[in-house]
Amino acid sequence: MVRTLQPGQCCEVWAASVTGESSRVFRTADMLLEAPNWTLDGRALILNGDGKLWRFDLATGSLSEVPLTGVPDLNNDHVLDPGGSGIFVSGDDGHIYRAPLAGGHATRITDDDGSFHFLHGVSPDGRRLAYVDIAAGDFTRPGRLRTVPSAGGPPENVEVGQGHCDGPEYSPDGIWLYLNTEAFTTAPGHAQLARVRPDGSQFERLLASGTVDWFPHLSPDGRLASYVRFPAGTRGHPADLPVDVVLVSTSDWTAPLSTWAVFGGQGTLNVNSWSPDSKRFAYVAYPMDAAPAIRA
Structure with a gap:
């Protein structure tokens, strides 16, 4: 389902620096944009909005x-x-596709196996994709x-x-x-950050917290990570609530x-929104603000 802005709501794209500053780079009340990727040349962000890519x-x-197309x-x-x-x-x-970044025809990768496929990662050599499989599209x-x-080809489970x-x-x-995973708790929806080898070995928790923590993204140099922190008791990763965007060192996720x-x-x-030089990452906010949209 294509998301849209609520009446009086704005979409703001921000760039955060590893030194702690952040700056708003774009603001609009015309379209809800989501999930920036930073291009490898450092010149642009790729986002989705209105069911399209921008x-x-x-x-x-x-x-x-x-x-x-396609x-x-x-x-x-x-x-x-x-x-x-x-x-x-x-x-x-519910399928994953590959497409030219400059635009063109997309090719479907995933098979009709009765599941929905939600992409999140690609291996550094580009040969494998990591995704979440929702059986029968049943989100319960x-x-x-x-x-x-x-x-394309047969998928492999990672336990x-x-x-x-x-x-x-x-x-x-x-x-x-x-x-992020709920494997470490019995509290409904209490997602925590973790990592695992691609073969399913060495599954380990990175941080034990009272908040609901989602979407860990490592910087290209591997030294830093960003993630989004939801309030305790949140189920899933809903829209339109106060959250924190958090920057940590991968040597200490607790601080x-x-x-x-x-x-x-x-x-x-x-999705991963780090700049190629590991100095900045992008995120999106959706404040309720009826003022006219401007570019910052």
């Missing part, structure tokens, strides 16, 4: 559609091909962690215990999958380096 040029502040409406699960010329996207039909059932060849998991993303060296409070949640930080 490119935001950081130098000019211009937003332009990436024209794709795909249904898109959701906020999209990641760049490591080579920089392609992008993997998830459609609202927990997501299962799977990987699949990026050219991570009981409970829902989401956001599986490869580390820059490809030897870990980072994710935030910086925290940004935003009104958002769903769409704020669903």
